[in-house]
Amino acid sequence: MRSRGAACAATLAALLISTPGRADESRAARRAVAARERGFPYTMVEVSSGVMTLPGADVCPVSVSPGACEQGETSVSLGIHNLYRWRDIGFGAGIFWAATLTSDAARGARSLERDHARSYFMLDGLFRYYALRIHSSEWWAGVTIGGVVVNDSWSVEADRNPYSDTAYVGPRAATIGTEGVAAGLAFGGDWAFADNWSVGSHIRYSSWFLPEQRKVSPTGDLASLSQRVDMFNIGVLIAYRLAL
Numbered sequence: 001m002r003s004r005g006a007a008c009a010a011t012l013a014a015l016l017i018s019t020p021g022r023a024d025e026s027r028a029a030r031r032a033v034a035a036r037e038r039g040f041p042y043t044m045v046e047v048s049s050g051v052m053t054l055p056g057a058d059v060c061p062v063s064v065s066p067g068a069c070e071q072g073e074t075s076v077s078l079g080i081h082n083l084y085r086w087r088d089i090g091f092g093a094g095i096f097w098a099a100t101l102t103s104d105a106a107r108g109a110r111s112l113e114r115d116h117a118r119s120y121f122m123l124d125g126l127f128r129y130y131a132l133r134i135h136s137s138e139w140w141a142g143v144t145i146g147g148v149v150v151n152d153s154w155s156v157e158a159d160r161n162p163y164s165d166t167a168y169v170g171p172r173a174a175t176i177g178t179e180g181v182a183a184g185l186a187f188g189g190d191w192a193f194a195d196n197w198s199v200g201s202h203i204r205y206s207s208w209f210l211p212e213q214r215k216v217s218p219t220g221d222l223a224s225l226s227q228r229v230d231m232f233n234i235g236v237l238i239a240y241r242l243a244l
Contacts, residue, residue, distance in 0.1 A: 041084065041085065041243075042085050042241055042242060042243045042244055043082065043083065043241070043242050044083045044240065045080070045082055045239065045242075046082075046083065046237050046239040047078075047079070047080050047237065047238055048077075048078070048079045048081075048202065048236065048238075049076075049077065049078050049079075049237075050077050050233055050236060051076065051077065052075045052076075052120070052231060052233045053073065053231070053232050053233075054229055054231055054232075055232065057072060057073055057229045058070075058071065059071075059073050059224045073118070074100075075099055075100050076099060077098040078098070079094060079095065079096040079235075080094055080095060081093065081094025081126065083126070085241075088131070089127075089128070090128040090140070091126065091127045091128065092125070092126060093126065094124065095121070095122065096120075096122040096124065098119065098120040098233075099117075099118070099120070100117060114154060115155055116152065116153070116154050117152075117153050117155075118151065119153075120149070120150055121151065122147065122148045122182055123147050124146025124147070125145055125146055126142055127142050128142035128186075129142065136191055137192075138189060138190055139188070139189040140188055140189065141185070141187050142185070142187075144182070144183065144184050144185070144186055144204070145181075145182070145183045146183075147179065147180070147181060147182060148179070148182040149178065149179050150177070150180075150210065150225050151176070151178075152175065152177075153174065154219065154221050155174075174217050174219055174221065176215045176216075176217050176223045178210055178223045178224075178225060178226070179211075180208050180210035180211065182207065182231075183207055183209075184205045184206030184207055186202055186205070188200055188201060188202030188237070189201065189202075190237070190239060197240060198239045199238050199239075200239070201234070201237065202235060202237060203234050204233040204234070204235075205230070205231070205233075207230055207231070208225075208229040208230075208231060209227075209228055210225055210226050210229060211226060211227075212227050214226045
C-alpha cells in the first residue's frame with residue numbers, strides 16, 4: 001500500500017510540475033498565431049539550406065591566363081537569419097556560408113599532392129516586404145546588403161593526413177581571404193504548418209564587388225575570384241516565430 005501511495009504521489013507531482021510548462025507553451029503558441037494574423041510585432045529565426053552558383057565567374061586558382069581559368073562554380077550553402085516582423089514589413093540580419101562540392105588539384109610537385117578548396121562567407125542585412133498572403137501562406141520580396149569573404153585554401157597530403165597525432169602551432173593550409181561588398185535581391189514564400197513554425201523556399205541574387213587585383217599567397221598561388229561576380233542561390237528554409 002505504501003509503495004502504491006508513493007507512486008500515486010509521484011505521478012501527481014509530475015503532473016503539477018508539467019502543467020505550468022504546458023500552459024506556458026500553449027500561451028506562447030497562441031501569441032505567435034495572434035501576432036501573425038493581426039499584424040502584431042514578433043521575431044523570427046530562419047535556417048536555410050540550398051545550392052549557390054556563380055555562373056559567369058572566372059575561377060582562376062592557378063593563374064590569370066585564359067587556359068587556367070574555369071567558368072562558373074556551384075556550392076552547397078547554409079544560412080541563418082534573425083528577423084523582426086511588423087505587419088507587412090520585416091528586417092534583420094544574418095550569415096550565409098557555402099563551400100565547394102569538390103576540391104581541385106593545385107600546382108606543385110606531384111609528390112606533395114596539393115589540393116585547392118574554396119569557401120564563402122557572407123554577413124548581410126535584409127529588408128522584406130510581404131506582398132501577398134493566402135490563408136497560411138505568404139510571399140515576399142526583399143533586398144540585401146552586406147559583406148562577403150571568399151576563402152581560398154591550399155593543402156598538401158601531409159596537411160590532410162598528418163604522419164602523427166602531434167598538434168603543431170599554426171594553420172595546416174595556406175589561406176587567402178578576399179573581402180568585398182555584396183548587394184542583391186531576394187524572393188520567397190513560406191507556409192505556416194504549426195503555431196510557431198513555417199517552411200518555405202527562396203531565390204536570391206547578389207552582386208559581389210571584389211578587388212580588381214587578385215591576392216597572391218607566399219607560395220605564389222592566386223585568389224580565385226576578383227572584380228564583380230554574380231551569385232544565385234536557391235534553397236529551402238524553416239522558421240520559428242516568437243511573439244514580443
